[in-house]
Amino acid sequence: MMAVTVTRTRSAGSTRPGAAEAGDPRPFPPGEYPLVIVGSGPGGLQLSYSLRRAGILHAVISADPGPGGMFRRWPFFQRLLSWTKPFAPAERGSRAYERFDWNSLLAQEDENRALMAGIMDGTSYFPSRPEMERNLTEFAERTGVEVRYGCSWEATRRESTPAGERFVLQTSDGEYRCRVAVFAVGVAEPYVPPTPGLELAPHYAATRPAETYAGKRIFIVGKQNSGFELANGLLPWARSITLASPSPAKLSVVTHSLVGIRARYLQPYEDHVLAGGVNVLAASIEGIERAGEGLRVTVRPSTGGEAVAFEVDEAIAATGFVTPLRDLPDLGVATYGSSRLPAQTPFWESATVPGIYFAGTISQGAAGLKKHGQPANSGAVHGARYNARLLAGHLAEKHFGATRQGRRLAAAEVAPFLVEEIGRAPELWHQRAYLARVVSLDGTRGIVDDGFVPLAHFLDSGGPDAIAATIEANGEGAVYPVLYLRRDGVAREFVLPDQPLNDFTTPTHRREVAAVVSEAGIDVDRGEVLGLPVG
């Protein structure tokens, strides 16, 4: 990928700060570090790995006893929604294979790539939760990512020091000072809305073993994946299941994105549409109250009409999770939306408190363009891992004096290079209309492969004339490449055709890419761009 070179000598913390406490073998004792990462889920591990490869000293702290984040506990029914195909159209361990492996973290060394595929037992192309936990643990062990476990971030403040502004993270082990703090703490705090009586419905996070619901009438508040995961797992145990939330259920096979109920959890929905006994209601929940040994639930259909009351034995609130930002909002970190995500720049920095960044699933707070309503996959490992790798390079440049060493391209190389990227780059396939591969036509550097950048940044931040390549989707089933040509700071869009087998290396695609390259002023025959010798 993009090579990042640290050209300035590290200043504060050029040696590991703070001596290890006597008898405590854990790394990163409290003290001052250039950068601190909070969290040891996939986001924290990927960022730490990529920062280490960029030579940026940092500490990683985590409240957990080991790596894995939410995968140490969830999904409740112990199997993931994200697949890894042990046998895929691309060779395992190659860059192109990442498109078919949604769960491995990204490593440069061949032996540390595609770890997930080698761990799965072959019974499913969805890893089990323990297999995913092992995948993350092995990644940390094999790549040497170090984390101070059992160290809980508790509070945050800012401090002016002679050396400049510092964030101070108060933890269960003491205080950490840093110029840059990255929070990779997941969207993992259970949320229960203030609906009357909802305290009688334990949250998804407090669901009991399935067999304890045997023969019971179950009411599930919420019709997203967590609600349908529970319904699916309780199908063989419950006497009846009713799911309700105000809007109709969305299905991923209809939205053509990760928005909506994934196919793996669709069985209760099929049971519902075939009138098998599961009820799926579009209704607001007016209240839940005790009724004898059970509960009385009152709902009102979203389409209007009279309220309906019915009795159940138990209710579960699959009402989602919010971002556990602790006191960061008091520091000025703006949040928004149903998951209280922090508002972010395209490079995952708090939009309101510079120096605070986010990695992992929280990076979905930098929503990007959401063209055709299609979100990026930043909420899942296969999207967030690329954000984290890009973030490492961005942090190295912005805060630690690294410079980008873009690869020079000859004029004749540009079109074939772009075709290769739209054909195979996993970054583009997983982060559609969100990450772009950029070839710059720079007056001083010539034609340069500038690696990946967030598309929003490319479109809105100005810069030299350049071509950006993305893969996009229209939400109706079509997936296709798009090129953006930026000249004099203004970008024009060139939508390339879709293709039945998603092959974007056809003669048609090559011709259309070449036309945009020519439009950019690159003269392939003369090996020139804008009159400047290149290559």
Add this chain to the structure above:
Amino acid sequence: MAQVMELTDELASLGLFADLERPQLEAVAHAFEEVWFGDGERILREGLTGSGFYVILEGEVAVRSGGHDTAVLGRGDFFGEVSALLGEPPSADVVALRRMRCLHLAASALHDFLLSHPAVTYRMLLDQTRRLRTTTRARG
């Protein structure tokens, strides 16, 4: 569905949704997605495909074309409906003038939403009619 209750209260105070009962407001809060933009950030980009429909919850935007601001919209106003309904790229940029929160609906979902919420469609028509009258007077 976190914070849907709070968002529902907010929606109830906007003119566009003034005719909806609470269950319908809750459904709107579920159907739309809240989005956040920083000062100067572009929300609609002139000439780019795939934009959406937006309702302003907080803050202001400028409609910007050829370097000139042609309109300023604030809380309760909406934008993006023309390109969403016609299936064409926006003919102007829409830029946040300060921090702002909006509701967002994909263009492909707007058609069904308007058909299933005629009271909202009527309010939109009223607003469009007023904008048309203002434009006509300005030209007249």
